[in-house]
Amino acid sequence: MAEAKPVSMPAGATGVLVLASGDVIWGRGFGAEGQAVGEVCFHTAMTGYQEIMTDPSFAGQIINFTFPHIGNVGANPDDVEADQPHALGMIVREDVTEPSNFRSTEHLDVWMKKHARIGLSGIDTRALTRRIRAGGAPNGVIAHSAAGEFDIPLLLQMAREWPGLEGMDLAIAVTTETHYGWEGGVWRLGFGYGDDASSFPSREREGSAGGAPGDKPHIVAIDYGSKHNIFRNLARAGARVTVLPATATFEQAMSFAPDGFFLSNGPGDPAATAEYAVPVIRQMLDSGKPVFGICLGHQLMALAVGAQTSKMFQGHRGANHPVKRLSDGAVEITSMNHGFAVLSETLPENARETHVSLFDGSNAGFELTDRPAFAVQYHPEASPGPQDSLYLFEKFVGMMG
DSSP states (O other): OOOOOOOOOOTTOOEEEEETTSOEEEEEEEESOEEEEEEEEEEOOSSOHHHHHTOGGGTTEEEEESSSOTTTTOBOSSSOSSSSOOSOEEEOSSOOOOOOOTTOOBOHHHHHHHTTOEEEESOOHHHHHHHHHHHOOOEEEEEEOTTOOOOHHHHHHHHHHOOOSTTOOOHHHHSOSSOEEOOOOOEETTTEEOSSGGGOGGGOOTTTTTSOGGGSOEEEEEESSOOHHHHHHHHHTTOEEEEEETTOOHHHHHTTOOSEEEEOOOOSOHHHHHHHHHHHHHHHHHTTSOEEEETHHHHHHHHHTTOOEEEEEEEEEEEEEEEEETTTOOEEEEEEEEEEEEOGGGOOTTEEEEEEETTTOOEEEEEESSSSEEEESSBTTOSSSOOTTTHHHHHHHHHTO
C-alpha cells in the first residue's frame, strides 16, 4: 500500500487533510485543535452552514463546502438543527472573516471551538469536490495544530483503518435517550420560534391550531437522528408530537395513543439500523395508522416492505436538487443529504414510486397502495434550502384528520 504522497508542508500551515489514498492537503486550521476521522463529502448549499453542521445525518462525516465564503454571517443559537454539531469538521476555501450579520452572536471560529469541531481553510474546495466526484467519497482525517505539528504517517493510518459508513449504525449514537414532547413552531424574524401553528394562520389546518393539545392529531416520531425543523413543521401543520428513541418498541410507541407515526432522518447505513428498526416499522404499517418517513426514515420504510438500499458513489448533499413529482410532472427544488439510496427496481408491487431525482434518476419517494404510508428521500423541512415541499407535512397531518 502506498505511503503518504510527499507534499512539503508550506510555511504557516496549521491544518491538514490526509486521505486514505495517501493524498495530503495542507491548509490553515481554525476551531478546535486535534484530529477527527470520517468520510469526506461535499455540500453545495450557499447558506445554512450551522444547520448543516448540526444535522445529525452528518455524523461520521467531514464536510467540504463548495461555497467559498463560509462563516461570513457568524453563528447564533437559533440556526441549529440539534443541540450540538454532529459533522466532524468543515473544509472551506476562504479564511473565516469577522461576521457581518445583525443576527450573529459569535464568530464561527468561537462556535467551532466551543463544540470541539475542527475547521480547515485555504483549501481548493472545487478541486477536492472534483476528486470526490471522480473517485467517490473517501475516508480521511482532518487535523488542526496551532503549532503546526502533525504525525502524517499516523493520520494516514487512521484514515485507512477507519471502516467507513457502509455497515455502520450511527442512529443509535445520535438518537434521544428518552421520550419527550416537542415544543415550538418554526422561526420568524422578530418573533423567534412560535409555539405552534397558530403563529402561521395561512398554514393552519382548519380547526387544528389553537385548540387544546388533545384536539390535535398526535404523532409519535421515531428519532433516528432527527432535525428540529421537521418537528417544527409538523407542529405548524397542526400536530402534537411525541419523540421516541430509535430503539423504541411498537408497544412503547402505541402506549402514547398516536394517530400516526413519523420516521425521521439520520446517519449511517440503513441496512444496519434496520436490524432493530424494521420489525417495529412493519408493525406500524400493519396498524393501519398513517406513516411518513424522511431520508433514513424513507430508506427504513423501503426495507420494511422488502425493497433494498445501496451505498451511493458520492451521495446527494445540497439545497438545490430538482425532484420530479410523478403524479403531475411538477418539479420541486429540494434539500438533500444522503449517501445511501433506495433501489427503485426492488420496490414491491404495493409500493408506487412518487418522486425521482432529476440529477441521476434515483428514487426520491414512494407510497404504499394498500396502506396510508409514504416517504421521501429529500428534506421537505429544508433548513437550509427551499420550501417547495412543505405541503408534505400538511398532507401527513391531514391523513389523520
